[in-house]
Amino acid sequence: MSNTNINIRIEESTKRDFESVCKELGMSVTTAFTIFAKKVCREGRIPFDVSIDPFYSSENMDHLRRSVSALDSGNGLDRGLLDDDE
Template sequence: MAQAAINFRMDQELKSNMEAVCKDMGMTMTTAFTIFAKKVCRERRIPFEVSADPFYSDENMARLKASIAQMEATGGTVHEVNYDD
């Protein structure tokens, strides 16, 4: 079977983390991507759920901006928020 090279870019930290995980599983990134490609071809779909994080929805971002504006209008700052609650 003829081999083909595929080149693409990704964040260096993401690449390093993936290489480490693949190594822990006893495979290379090439093997992991080949497994992914075979599963995509066999199932004709992305083999996992792909969805947007609802936190970043336009509605939620507008609500957060309004809350920050209200807090700042009363003399508070976003830096005073207690994130532990």
């Protein structure tokens, strides 16, 4: 079986992070993409959910903007972050 090359464009920081994770897992980027490609071919689908994160919905972003505006104008409650012990 002969091999072929695939060229993709990806942000430099994403590439570095991906290479780091692959290295930590003991595999190369080529091996990771090969695993992904074989799974796609075997299952006939992307092997994970691809969806829009509801956090970034227009309603939630509007709510966050209003909350930040209220905090900036001194009319909101800064609740901070909760510790695990609370």
